Amino acid sequence: MGLLKQREVLLALAILVMTIGIAVRFPAFVAPRNLASVFNDTAPLMILVIGQMMVILTKCIDLSVAATLALCGMVAALLNGLGFPLPLIVFCAVALGAVLGAVNGVLVWKVGMPSIVVTLGTMTIYRGIVFLLTNGKWINAHEMTPAFKSLPREMILGLPVMSWIAIALIAGFAVVLTRTPLGRAFYAVGNNPHAAVYAGLDVGRTQAVAFVISGALAGLVGYLWVARYAVAYVDIAAGFELDVVAACVIGGISIAGGVGTLAGAMLGAVFLGVIKNALPVIDISPFWQMAISGSAILLAVAFNASRGRAKGRLILRREDTP
Amino acid sequence: MSRQIPDRLQSPLSRFLRSWEALLLCVFIAVFVINSYASPYFLNAWNLSDATFNFTEKALIAFAMAMLIIAGDIDLSVASILALASTAMGLVMAAGHGTPVIVVTGLVTGLLCGAVNGVLVAGLGLPSIVVTIGTMSLFRGISYIVLGDQAFNGYPSDFAWFGQGYVVWVISFELVLFTFCAIGFGILLHCTSFGRTVFAIGNNPTAALFSGIRVARVRFILFLLTGVMSGLAAVCLTSRLGSTRPSIAMGWELEVVTMVVLGGVSILGGSGSIPGVVLAAFIMGVVTFGFGLLNVPGIVMSIFLGLLLIGVIALPRLIRRR
């Protein structure tokens, strides 16, 4: 347990060092307003990472989150155009996301297909459906109601609503992961699926639940994204699923399942968010972003692996160790 | 009492008839026939030849990817290796070198990228899925750093032959190259002891190691192969397009994986064949071309491919459960 804490601490330190480094040359970066803005900008990533983390914990992967996000966002914009009230729109986005996640979950649980193949398939199908809905047409800002667009940006106590939503979800899922039987089940199933059966856990069902949650969260982010950027089209968040997985890996969520904390995952997301927002400030071309996050992933993976080396059966009693 | 055990119970022919490859052959013939009825332009020699460009470059990568997946690994960075190789070729071209140097640069860049993956996965024992997600960002990221939103143009005219030239009548160079590689990889996987070790490692890496197989060496070589084939694909694609952008071949890694999985290679490793991948390439090529003739947008085509992928993997599992 001690080692685990160490990883999150190291990551937090790395973020702190980066931020301070930037602040030395560009003090405006650490102005509270700017930090809040960075947090807000990273909020969609953080929410998606919560869901993906649970999926990866159960030894699966969800490559369809960005496509789910796009589809639910487009549906939200369409419903807005049809005059639906805002609470109902948000509810529909989340519900649709849950259904799309359930499709993944059922294919993994009941049909027994590997999650990478399933989500590769649903990823292309969901994006294609976005196109079919509007025949490729965009939905622009002037076609959206003011209430729809402004909700994520409403300020409460100095932070936009989108940031508060992220905070609430982080707090809620922190409780779920550490203090509920479902949370323990995610860890157990990923750590040792064979033993999980002996403990009375249904491996497939637990994985399916993780997919539903991941999809529902992606649906929520779909609405937030479309509302905040005030545009909906086929290619929104293209490639974002890989940023989400990258944040998880950097945050210490092992791809083998069963290992990782929510704090770590959030720090992973913040790490990527700080880099993305810092580059323009320190006048490094945004074209460096991809290479930097790629290197960060490789370092994180190497670190993950060095921590988790299998220790053999530990036969020699401690006192005798030569 | 020596009761002789027979070598085989089934003749190779009857084994083929019940195989995945036979199913794919039927699907291919069906799709071909449907398309020839659907559009009058389909059965035109030059049009069919154009159709091959849809899949030849991806298939070059798919052959190496198939071997890698059979061995239990995966390489999601292939499209990024292609981009980086293309960028390197552009740099060399801009420096005034001729076609031979350009081609060698592309191949060597691919090889070096493959070596990076190989060292991380086979040497350090890191999980291939996350390592290659990392190198995927890193390699393409380097291309973005070099090129930004610019492009390399002005490749020498004789360079264009690789991607745009014809050997005889309608048979393009790419098609000939595809055929040679198909035969070469087919022999490598199915008729050599190296290929046998690939299957062994994919089925049970522990038992393979315990049988004296140099598992790390084989895996490293497989990553070199995917790297070099991505480099070869880069030569063909760059030559065909006549230019290099950092976004070249975006999303191709997932299409290559789809081609491999559709070809009957199990994503979990241990089984698959090159003829299957060849048939899958043909099917995907014909579907893309046929839909194109009917003016179906690319993204709708992807829905069909996504459904095909899921359907084709789900079907045998559903039948077995019955």
Place this chain on the structure above:
Amino acid sequence: MQPVLSLRGISKSFPGVKALSGVQLDLYQGQVTALIGENGAGKSTIVKVLTGIYQPDAGTISLGGKVVHFAGADAAAKGGITAIHQETVLFDDLSVAENIWLGHAPQGRFGLIDRAAMRDGAVRLLDSIGADINPDLCLRELGIASRHMVAIARALSIEAQVVIMDEPTAALSHKEIHELYDLVDKLKGQGKAILFISHKFDEIFRIADRYTVFRDGGFIGEGLLADTSEHALVQMMVGRNVDQIFPKRKHRLGAPVLTVAGYCHPTEFADINFTLHCGEILGFYGLVGAGRSEVMQALFGITRPSKGACRIDGHIRALRSTSEAIAAGIVYVPEDRGRQGAVKGMAVFQNVTLPSLPRTSQAGFLRLAQEFALARKYATRLDLRAASLDQDVGLLSGGNQQKVVIAKWLATAPRVIILDEPTKGIDIGSKAAVHAFMAELAAQGLAVIMVSSEIPEVLGMSDRVIVMREGRIVAEIEGAAMTPEALLRPAAGIAAAA
């Protein structure tokens, strides 16, 4: 007296294997029933049926007179059945307390897990079995014996009327075994019905009241232990006259072929020294977790020792990989046949030729005719039972899979062959064949190391026996000194009788 738990007519089949056919079993309140049978008799299967992991194909389970049906493991736990399984099925990255309470953690408000109650409960349970383990430690940090203690604590955390113990003393030290006996007595006093599975007759006669015997998946008999003897039980187990016959051998030892000096590993073994001669069968005895397999795997190049040297024919050889070990003439037939020995999913002949591919292929190209010839030669020599050489090795029985693994190594013409638990989980017919074969190999001048936990086998086959305990060699015995006590005492850490 009415039994608390009653099974009638239970059958369970798997593709190709009938694990249980129409068996019966009764467990009584406050009494320990020993379930006796050879490997493959169906004992583990019945445990999995009782704990809801498997659903029986036929038959009834009655608990307290009422017929019950367990759809899964938690249904069995709720029904009041708990088990300490033979394999520790725990979670490395969860804490000890979480492992103990997974699936039935004490809940506080809003259905949230009450961590304090969980920790206190864990401390209470661990104390009650005399285990000094910190409940907040990650399971990964614990050694094999401590893990077993956690598994026992987990089993006890479920309020159960029926407690199943499947080979519970296999990994325990002498002191821990006695604590386990005290625990069993305590559970009896609490009125629980206990099912105790063990191979060790002294244990059975010490703590059990009744017995039930299974053989080849069928029920053979039951009764009170007071009314029977070890000899009678063994006869029921085996079905024929008992004294296991081992092949007669002329113990002619040749020159030393392998000398190991000072092998050490940071966590698994220390100070390993021994010499092996041509034509010798050297037995390695010890309890589960003694470190024997770890030493052998270091000799085979799977792991590297941190210190020490190994000489083959007098020359020092560094064995840094399996291919170097094979080149030096050392081969290893692993204990875990399924995971380490046979490549399931590949054909029999492909398995047999795997280490020999350089010899059967030409310039890297496979030559199937050569491969089939090689496979045929060894299949006949070992009397392999398979439908065809092209068949998936995963479909063969355990004994035949073992033959394929042995065949694979013989085909490389080795000098030293290490067999790790070669007859574990194999039916008696194949056991005899493997023993005869080992004798033949030794007679041909091969040097054989046999790691085994079965005393009759070790005594019957070996020229010399080395006993290991907790990673060290504690005794080396040969000739007339080779008796069961001489093996058992050092292995279990019991001081010799005065």
